[in-house]
Amino acid sequence: MQMSKQTAHTHGDPCFDGRMARFGGDLHAALTALYGKRTDFADWHQRLIDLVWRAYDARPQHLKALDEARAAADTPWYQDAKMLGYMCYPDRFAGDFGGVKQKIPYLQELGVTYLHLLSVLKARKGDSDGGFAIADYLSTNDNLGSIDDLEGLISDLRDAGISLCLDFVFNHTAREHEWAQRAIAGEKAFQDFYFMYPDRTVPDQVEPLLDEVFPQTAPGNFTYVEDAEKWVWTTFYPYQWDLNYHNPAVLLAMLDNLFQLANRGVEIFRLDAAIYVWKQLGTHCRNLPETHVLIQLFRAAVSIVAPGVALKAEAMAGARHITKYFGHADQAGKECQLAYHNAAMAALWDSLATGSAKPAYDMLSALPEKPEGTSWVYYARCHDDIGWAALRDTKGAEWGASDEHLNWLWRFYAGEVDGSFARGRRFQPVPGEAFAGSNGTLASLAGLEAALEAGDDIALDLAVRRILLLHAVPMALDGIPLIYMGDELALLNDYGHADSPAHQDGRWLHRPVMPDGLEGFTPVHQSAYARVRAGLRSLIKARKHLPLLGAMNSSRYLDAGNDHVLAFVRPAKDEVMLCLANFSASEQSVDAGVIEEVLGAGARDISPLNGICGRRLNELGPYQCRWILGEKTE
């Protein structure tokens, strides 16, 4: 590998030079916006160009071929209706990388095309926030196998049509990371990788403006590090040290890590905790403009080195902010290609609890259309809690859900409200706050656990319908549907998590070990699972056969004239699909005229979940989600 010292931005490789001509301007603009005032800017610029060249040079030929094929495609690969995501902890899913390899047929049978493996890169020993405290970005956790084993797995997955997604934990490193250790040892260059203060003066000024992410288990945002005799910025746990991107050395070191992983074959990077990544004293340090510039810089660099790679925003922010992680205004489409729609996720649970489609409608219809070439990631559950704060600023602070309502949801999903079907738990309230997040598996939150306990057939039927509804809506929306490990089996909460000292954090309630078979399930649970399995399989199959469900066509939301029913349209060139989703436990109908208006007279039912349909097109059974296809009338 040669370190280029060229100063002109040509490399002699037409492919690289072409990309540099196209994206070099964005790269330069972002770098200038962040570091342009430095006297040594030219030097950092050169170092960045060298890094990008080196990474491109080192990229294996088969990945360069993948980049080219993807760049030549008419529509981005991740917008295809065939895309289906699955996320899991490899150790809990299959033991280790070898075990995951053996489960490739399982994933293929489910229809998975993108696999997000959590907690893969070498985390600190002991408690590691579920693997989000990384001690080394270029090696893997010992219990899973080596980085070479991971590379082998990635290649096997790709042969099976599955792209690998990893977390890129770029807001912080573990205290055990070499950079932090050298900072503790007193090396100034590495102390500048973090935010370190000799006393409480700055922390005391900043703290009142900041979020408390884990107020119970990790109160405050600063940690006193005795060995270094300094206060260190730690947004999450005390052992997770926030990186200081004001220092361009941090940017380059993290970009280098990202490229090395991309060159091992990782195809999607989930930009973890993206909203916190740029800090500015005197602000709340969330979603700052510089955060976006930083992501634009990552994107431009990836577009040059590895355009087959996609960035996915994990921006747990209110609705007003999340679309911006695709890039907005003149930067539209220049940040992440993918973004979790956490606001839609929380709104779907709100609708399920209230029996009203309004929260989901208000949320989904309020957001600006995503830019061209991007895709949402829709999901019902993931490894984190359901953060209700996402509903607080649905359309700006003045009309988001009230604290009173969010407090009600919080109690509802902990099973503390009369009539609640849920068996979840509250997560980490901030003292004085009315609510925080909710933990629990999809099945337990949707009522299956309570129904099994009560031995109530009607409740059980409704729970299965709710589970399928929360699979069916994401499958029809304009993004990649993502299934969280165990939800395809209707797994219940894991109450044993607290027995393990490393699993005290309440989110382990919904991180169960995947069972080998269904022996541990009661016969009734087995039959509920069989219905979930059949329904989910039908949904996936139907989605994959409907190209119009690809993310290139944005969803359009309608007022169906019935508060219980969420209605949205997926328009394509000639055809249109209407999705009607009943969030109530009773039968509902919508005006037949609405269907005719959207789909013309020839509308036909293509609902994958036929077993739970009402009879006429405009009628819906409890929690039914109906898909109707017709010709475009407009």
Ligand code: GLC
């Ligand atoms: C993300 C992860 C979460 C973790 C946090 C800190 O939000 O999803 O599990 O605790 O980042 O890394």
